[in-house]
Amino acid sequence: MAARAGPRAAVIPPYFGQWESAQRIGEILAGTLRAEDDPLWPRSGAAGAADYARWAEHLCGVACLRMALAARGVVPPRAFDLAREITTRGGYVVHPDGAIRGLIYAPAVAWLREVPRMAAEVRVDVAAHDVPAFVAGGGLFIASVHPFIRWPDRDPPSRGGHLVLVFGAQDGALRLHNPSGDTAASQRDARLAVADFARFFAGRGILLPG
Template identity: 75%
Template sequence: MIPPYYGQWESAERIGAVLAGGLRAADDPLWPRSGAAGAADYERWADHLCGVACLRMVLAARGIVPPRAFDLARELTSRGGYVLQRDGGIRGLIYAPAAAWLQQTYGIPATVRIDVPAAAISAQVSGRGMFIASVHPSIRQPSIEPPSRGGHLVLVFAAADGALRFHNPSGDTPASRQDVRLPVSAFDRFYAGRGIALEG
């Protein structure tokens, strides 16, 4: 089953314009739906909500109505999943508090995993298993060579014919957003070898 999709920004079809700089996140007409305190709050946080989007997709895949994006971000912040820094920056998503939240709130077995080869993800996502994987955000353009690995989260939910299938919360086109299919070798160029494993 393909999980429902959630993006980092409420207007998925406008993600490309936001990333290209042609649209401010604060001008997303659907921002009130996120639960943000205001347009400026939405703009400050949306860049950091790939993990929140992945967690919401995990819940939706199990038939659970997920919290609004900012309600979840606030809950995770209270648990140490995000850290508000003195300079105004936001650090996170931090995996361990997010995994603990899934287990404690919804009873979903979640484990922080490091040193997981890309080739091992296929076994993890068999059945109802899923994997929130750390990748470089340029994975939305798989033909390029990423400058590094990690820094962004995607939800891998299946594997088929040597490819991993995933939703990308910051995909800038329909093809780079939902049910993206990349050969394991291509995925590996962006992948940092870590993430959160969700049992089926």
């Protein structure tokens, strides 16, 4: 009898930050580098430096979608090209006062299903201990967490408000890419015990099954 194959090992997706100069995200978050002075902003597809600065802090979801596409072997659009496409579908809403709301899950899932033709679904009321099963066998989960997840030793004031890409689980820890990590260690393949992840996790996100 053939041996039963075990779960596939997690493949580390390419990393994209929500600002183009990933190595300088810490400076941008600290206020020592203005987003409009990011030297790599032109490759984002933004209309200009001010447009880039206004939108980039809202593009954690776009960064996660780009990483998910790349993990599936699809060349992702530029960040602002994808943001514009998702906005036309209602995935971002720009209010009259200029405030930007999003990423809104349902339109993003519809785009995933219709354009790159990937299986995707909105998941809510998810417990942190359910997430390892989501990412077993090559699944990806774009999870709503508090931005403080870049500092696991701190207690967040709330849950949610930011998106990260969870792509694996190992030895009781989740493996994730954080588009707004302020160091290389908090950006790429960051590992967080499930119990610690739960402190930041809002219980919802987008699942791309394996």
